[in-house]
Amino acid sequence: MDQIAEVASELLAAHSALVLHDSNEAETRKKLIDKIVERLLGWDDADISYEERVSEDRQTTYADYIIRTADISLLIEAKRVGKAFGVVPTQKRVKLSGKIMEGDTGAAIIQARDYCRKKSIPFAVVTNGSQWIIFPAVRTDAISFSDSYAIVFDSLERILGEELDHFVDLLSRSAxxxxxxxxxxxxxxxxxxxxxxxxxxxxxxxxxxxxxxYPLIENEVISAFSDSLLEAEDSLLEKCYVKNADRQKFDNRIQMHLQRREPLFSVQPKKPMRKKEASTLVDSINSASASHRPLAILILGTVGTGKTTFLQYTRRVASAQYFVKSSSSPYPHWIDIDFRNFSRNESPLEFIYSHLFSYVNDDPYFMDFNRAIRAAYKRDIDALKAGPMFLVARNPEEFDKKITEVIVSDYNQKRPYVDKLMSYGAKNAPIFLVIDNVDQFEDDRVQSEIFSDAMAIAGRLHLNLIISMRESTYVNHRGSATFDAFDFDPLHIEPPEIPAVLSRRFFLTGQLLSGKTGSFTSVNGANFKVEDLSVFIDIVRASVLGTEVGERIDVLANHDVRLALRMTREFLARGYTDPAKALQSFRSKGAYVLPKQEAFRSILLGNQSVYSEEFSVLGNPFDSRLGKSNGGLLRLFVLSALVRQSSASGGHLDGPEIRDNIRSIGFSEDDTLRVLSDLCDLRFVHTKSHGKADLASGYFASRLGGHVVRALIADLTFVENILMDTFISDKDIWDTLRELTQEIRDEREVVERLTLRVKRAKIFYELMADQYRPLLEEATKRGLGPIWLGNPLEEMRSTFERDTVQALASARRIYGK
Structure with missing residues (x-):
């Protein structure tokens, strides 16, 4: 505050001296306006362009100050001190019509406005050092200039006095x-x-x-490519289960180190996907019989890594013998409670008890009166017999009737009945309460209730507790009193290798379809009969495994097995529309590979006919969705820096460092956080901490993010689909792209249509390159580090050009012309 007061004092003294000597415009700028702009408002040389040329219609003039960042620009037109604007209203906010547009004041405003229009600068200031008039010069929201309003500061004394905060909050760099x-x-x-x-x-x-x-193979595909195989036979589950983890540390194609998130525990958790620790959970289960303390096991993994499949495999395959039900003695119990079936209208406690109640009613041991129910109620029966029902007990038949009423009453209430049986059962054999998919609802309150209810039930009834959740869910709740009360043994489920998963699922699909016949209507309308439908799966498998299509699925899945299976189902359902051609070629030549671009397009579009980020498995790096044309490429700018960081040192960037660099080129903290959040949601970037995006986190590029920057942005199929959901800020280019898209829709000839598609993609690519350059120029001007100074669109331009040439050559070879 003292510093501002000192600057204010200097400025007032400079103003007085300038007025006294009736100084000219150059002196006014140098001795007063420069100091206000730089020292009071915080703009520096990198922001300010002095005396920039403004020319149009063979006339050349110069703008006094143009202030620019990557996001915003502002023009200041200076007049000499003492030259009072003829009309300066007393109101702070005034419409840009009427008296203010008359005389010297109006002339200065119009001059600044016209400069702005020639330079496409949205905001302008006219000032003589003392009076400052600030207004919108170029609008894109259909509101006319004369209907806009200016903000007026009528004297330097007032600016540096009671209106200082408003002046700084309006015109300072940070503001x-x-x-x-x-x-x-x-x-x-x-x-x-x-x-x-x-x-x-x-x-x-x-x-x-x-x-x-697809309709002929749909049932088999759904069975083999199911997310969790919950309904599958045990033998099917065993055939589909992949035990080896994906431990790739470097991607040679994109030359990038693949980072791992920071550890969640001080002691490294066991990793059952590794050979040496594969039996960890099975061993814990087997030891439960001899343990006096119930187990508490936490299963952690990222989205889609196969936590549910791991639990099912453990129960139904690896520990199948342990859970065999005996008719002669108590046996261990595994009670699955999957919260995918949970509704927000339910109470977690009621949901858990409902499943426990169903289990005791269906299980041969718990439903047997003589084996379980009588023994579970023995203490109650003895107490009633010796106490309140002593007289009735003399009549065994009447006493049994009363005891039945007591048990039925508990049964109808569910909880007392479940508590009695579970407590008794846990004394005779281990009972495992398995809580899965607790994070289906992104609601911290609901999740917390699930944890606390499950732990309370397990603790009270002496049950072994296994809870499965995402790592990010654990991070959100690990500081709660609920988790502190339980001593969990964590197990970390690493993602399996996606190609290995797909290989097993294709093999299984082929087995299920082997010998099955069918017929379908081909593209030309003919009825096409297939003697063995498994042959088509052989063709698809050869087109996916070990090919670019398979690598794309692997990369786009980003360790999410569930997503990889979904993409493959989409590919089988919609990725190829002429299977007759494939089968005929396979019959005659013994081999056929499905076109990769059709597969990739079907994966990008999903069940949509046109690309939309909202519905696609892959986000759009060309549109940051900030509502700001100058910030459209900010996602790509940040992602490119993170990819370069991973390539250079394998490290990460801290949130504050990213924020400061983005702020230096002219974007706000809110813009930065929104971009980081979107990059994380789109799986291009991960936080080191496993948690949600915030400015306290560290960030690193995912393998998917690396492929976006170093492969996908140069892929014609990717570019021509992504452009459909990208805001086109340039009006002329927008009109051109719309016209070309309509021509493409209207064109029947294949090669000509592809020629138009390539032309459209090139225009779009050039526009993106043009929009990226100002970000790079600002980063260079402000001395940002080397990782911020790359231009991925220029680096990948030759690859993009080569891809378009190859696409056209392939089309001409196949279709002629």
């Missing part, structure tokens, strides 16, 4: 970067108002073409 100026002048800090995404105008066919052979 402009945070969007204060835009919000006050136009009510928002975004500039994308028109709907300029092609997928809003070209929806595609309402009926997406599917693979005509």
């Amino acid at each position: 402009v970067v945070e969007g204060n100026l835009a919000i006050e002048l136009i009510g928002r800090n975004t500039d994308q108002f028109e709907e300029r995404r092609l997928n809003k105008f070209f929806k595609g066919s309402s009926i997406k073409r599917s693979n005509p052979i």
Whole structure:
């Protein structure tokens, strides 16, 4: 505050001296306005362009100050001190019409406005050092200049006195970067108002073409490529289970180190996906019979790593003998409670008890009165017999009737009945309460209730407790009193190798289809008969495993087995529309590989006919969705830096470092956090801590993020689909892309249509490259580190050009021309 007061004092003294000597415009700028802009408002040389040329219609003039960041620009037109604007209203906010637009004041405003229009600068200031008039010069929201409002500061004394906070909060570098100026002048800090995404105008066919052979193989595909195989036979589960973990540390194709998140525990948890520790859970289960203390085991893994499959494999295959039900003695129990079937309308406690109640009613031991129920109620029966029912007990038949009423009453209430049987059963054999998929609802309160209820039940009834959850869920709750009360043994489920998973599922699908016949209508309308449908699976398997298609599925899955299986099902259902051609070629040549671009397109689109980030497995690196045209490539800018960091040192970047670098080029903290959150949600980036994105976290690029930057942005199929859901800020290019898209829709000839598609993709690629350059220029100008100074679009341009040439050559070879 003392520093501001000192600067204010200097500025007032400089102003007085300038007025006294009737100084010219150059002196006014150097001795007063420069100091206000730089020392009071915090703009530096990297931000300010002095005397920048403004030319149009063969006339050349110069703008006094143009202030730029990567996101925003502001023009300041200076007049000499003492030159009072003829009309300066007493109100702080005034409409840009009427008296303020008259005389010297109006002339200065119009001059600044016209400079802004020629330079596409949205905001302007006119000042003589003492009076400052701030206004929107170029608007994109359909509001006219004359209907806009200016903010007026009428004297330097007032600016440096009672209106200092407002002046600084409006025009300082930090305030402009945070969007204060835009919000006050136009009510928002975004500039994308028109709907300029092609997928809003070209929806595609309402009926997406599917693979005509798919209905014949659908049941077998669903059985073999099911997410969890819960309903599958034990032998099926054993054939599909992959025991080896994906431990790849470096991706040679993109030359990037693959990072791992920081450990969650001070002691390394056991990892059952590794050969040496494969029997960890089985051993713990086997030891439960001799243990006096119930087990508490925490199963942790990322989304889709196969935690549920691991638990099912343990119960139904690895420990199958341990859980064999005996008719002559008590035996161990495994009670699965899967919260995928949980509804928000239910209470977690009621949900758990409902499953326990169903179990005791279905289990041969617990439903047997003589083996379990009589013994579980023995203490109660003896107490009633010696006490309240002493007189009735003289009549055995009447006494049995009363005892039945007591038991039925508990049964109808469910909880007392379950508690009695479970408590008794746990004294005679281990009971495992297995809580799975607790994080199906992203609701901390519900999750916390599930944990506390499950732990309370297990503790009270002396049950062994196994809880399975995502690592991020554990991070959110590990500091709670609920977790502190239980001493868990953690097991970490590492993701299996996706190619190995797909290989087993394809093999299983082939077995299920072996010898099955069927017929379908081919593309040309003919009826095509297939003697053995497993042959088509052989073709698909050869087209996926060990190919670019398989690598794409592996990369896009990003260790998520569930997602990999879903993408493969989508590929089988919609990724190829001419199976007759494939089968005929396979018959004649003994081999056929499905077109990779069709497979990739079907994976990108899912069940949509046109790409939309909302519904796709793959996000859009070309549109940051900030509502700011200058920030459209901010996702790619940050991701590229993280990829370069992983390639250079295998390290990560801390949130504060990312924030400071992004702020230096002109984007706000909110912009940075939103971009980081989106990159994490899209799986391009991970936090080191396993938690949600925040500025306290460290960040590293995922393998998927690396492939986006170093492979996918140069892929024609990727580019031409992603462009459909990217905001096109340039009006002329928008019109061109719309026209080209319509031409593509109307064109029947294959090669000509592909030629138009390539032309459209190249125009889009060039636009993205143009929009990336200002980010790079600002980063270079402000001395950011080397990882921020790459341009992935230029680095991948030759690869993109080569891909388009190959696509056209392939089309001409196949279809002629």
